[in-house]
Amino acid sequence: MLDILILAAGKGTRMRSDLPKVLHPVGGKALVQHVADTARKVGGEHLLIIVGHGAEKVEEKMAAPDVKFVLQAQQLGTGHAVQQALPHLRNDATVLILYGDVPLTKAETLQKLISKVSDSQMGLLTVNMQNPTGYGRIVRDANKNVIAIVEHKDASDEQKKINEINTGIMAVKAKHLQKWLPALSNNNAQGEYYLTDIIAMAKADGTSIQVEQPDAVEEVEGINNRQQQAALERFYQQQKANELMVAGVTLLDPSRIDIRGNLTAGRDVVIDVNCVFEGDVVLGDGVVIEPNCVIINSKIGNLSQIKAFSHIEDSTLANGCDIGPYARLRPGTQLADDVKIGNFVETKKAVIAKGSKVNHLSYIGDAVIGSKVNVGAGTITCNYDGVNKSKTEIGDNAFIGSNSALVAPVKIAANSTIGAGSVITKNTEENDLAIARSQQRNIKGWERPTKK
Ligand code: UD1
Ligand code: CA
Numbered sequence: 125m126l127d128i129l130i131l132a133a134g135k136g137t138r139m140r141s142d143l144p145k146v147l148h149p150v151g152g153k154a155l156v157q158h159v160a161d162t163a164r165k166v167g168g169e170h171l172l173i174i175v176g177h178g179a180e181k182v183e184e185k186m187a188a189p190d191v192k193f194v195l196q197a198q199q200l201g202t203g204h205a206v207q208q209a210l211p212h213l214r215n216d217a218t219v220l221i222l223y224g225d226v227p228l229t230k231a232e233t234l235q236k237l238i239s240k241v242s243d244s245q246m247g248l249l250t251v252n253m254q255n256p257t258g259y260g261r262i263v264r265d266a267n268k269n270v271i272a273i274v275e276h277k278d279a280s281d282e283q284k285k286i287n288e289i290n291t292g293i294m295a296v297k298a299k300h301l302q303k304w305l306p307a308l309s310n311n312n313a314q315g316e317y318y319l320t321d322i323i324a325m326a327k328a329d330g331t332s333i334q335v336e337q338p339d340a341v342e343e344v345e346g347i348n349n350r351q352q353q354a355a356l357e358r359f360y361q362q363q364k365a366n367e368l369m370v371a372g373v374t375l376l377d378p379s380r381i382d383i384r385g386n387l388t389a390g391r392d393v394v395i396d397v398n399c400v401f402e403g404d405v406v407l408g409d410g411v412v413i414e415p416n417c418v419i420i421n422s423k424i425g426n427l428s429q430i431k432a433f434s435h436i437e438d439s440t441l442a443n444g445c446d447i448g449p450y451a452r453l454r455p456g457t458q459l460a461d462d463v464k465i466g467n468f469v470e471t472k473k474a475v476i477a478k479g480s481k482v483n484h485l486s487y488i489g490d491a492v493i494g495s496k497v498n499v500g501a502g503t504i505t506c507n508y509d510g511v512n513k514s515k516t517e518i519g520d521n522a523f524i525g526s527n528s529a530l531v532a533p534v535k536i537a538a539n540s541t542i543g544a545g546s547v548i549t550k551n552t553e554e555n556d557l558a559i560a561r562s563q564q565r566n567i568k569g570w571e572r573p574t575k576k
Pocket of ligand 1: 131132133134135174196198199200201202203204205223224225258259260261273275289290291292317318319320346
């Protein structure tokens with residue numbers, strides 16, 4: 125039985141932000157959300173989040189059936205924070221203590237830590253740092269057994285030389301916490317109730333302290349300022365890029381891709397530089413993404429090509445589509461196989477059937493377009509009268525001449541042709557040619573005006 129505590133009451137002064145620190149993102153996801161997601165992975169079916177600064181915002185963001193919020197109105201230290209949760213812990217549970225501003229700990233690392241806990245043992249996650257300044261130091265006896273943690277501000281010069289530091293993350297039986305925490309005092313350099321003081325209590329109580337260490341120091345790094353946030357963001361992105369390459373994706377430069385969500389890619393996908401993926405994005409086999417594309421919550425079918433500087437959101441593309449450069453597919457765009465959307469074309473709620481083309485400078489909104497349709501350069505679906513949105517329908521094999529305005533609601537039947545420059549306000553029937561533009565007059569022998 126596992127209860128997981130996430131400490132998230134601190135202010136985060138050094139972020140210089142109106143947003144509570146734990147709600148700042150890494151990889152597009154709030155820090156404390158990373159922690160909660162990992163907690164769920166290790167089987168924490170009961171999450172307790174200690175909130176204080178910005179409590180309302182944190183609670184709003186993190187509300188879930190398996191989460192309970194515990195208010196720490198005044199932040200009197202990490203030990204005090206855990207004390208607030210004592211009434212909510214289940215007596216025979218193992219308690220894992222995590223920090224809302226330490227986002228990238230691996231579930232496997234925590235699993236190993238938890239496995240060390242028993243009635244006579246607790247687990248402590250430590251790491252060795254070249255520059256341990258500011259951290260709590262791990263004090264060991266002559267037999268290398270951990271006997272205490274000393275905070276930097278309380279450490280002797282000799283203790284300050286210790287490189288092994290406390291990450292803050294630990295796992296311990298609830299009944300031990302129930303026994304030790306009420307005995308904490310704040311008689312120390314910072315006048316705080318230190319959670320770290322329970323280590324010496326455990327030792328005195330005959331509980332042995334088992335140490336676990338993470339694979340990478342970034343796993344236990346916290347975020348206190350924007351620089352640390354940026355550093356962990358890069359580490360996170362590097363990991364994501366690695367995962368993609370291991371899965372067979374070609375990244376032209378793994379240091380120039382940003383994934384803020386879940387990117388799933390098929391075989392032989394190629395992603396050029398400076399692309400951003402947000403939310404859930406699925407790329408089929410053989411998809412090529414050229415430089416500087418932004419793709420959000422979309423699905424792109426096999427062998428489709430997204431050319432440079434395209435922006436795609438909440439859209440679904442079937443196989444063999446050819447998009448951009450400089451295309452913008454807005455929410456509700458659904459393209460069948462082999463559709464071509466060219467440069468400076470914007471689509472929104474546009475359902476386009478197989479093999480149709482919108483190649484240049486168009487706006488296609490609230491439209492259903494059949495197969496093999498050619499939409500000429502500069503065509504606009506006039507879907508908005510200032511109050512209501514209306515629909516444009518275009519049948520299979522229609523040809524829309526350049527610079528046409530299709531004033532919705534309007535239906536262009538299959539096989540009909542629209543003359544270039546037309547303003548179309550009436551439906552057409554199959555095989556019609558519709559021309560709606562003023563007639564050309566040629567005036568013979570026209571003499572140009574002369575300067576007076
Ligand atoms: C703490 C540890 C230190 C460790 C370091 C790792 C203690 C006494 N010290 O120090 O040994 O090396 O973390 O980063 O535990 N928090 C609350 N309520 C409080 C105080 C803190 O929720 O009253 C939360 C903060 O929001 C933060 C975390 O606990 O997420 C750590 O608090 P912080 O003040 O940063 O602890 P440190 O002094 O860095
Ligand atoms: Ca800290």
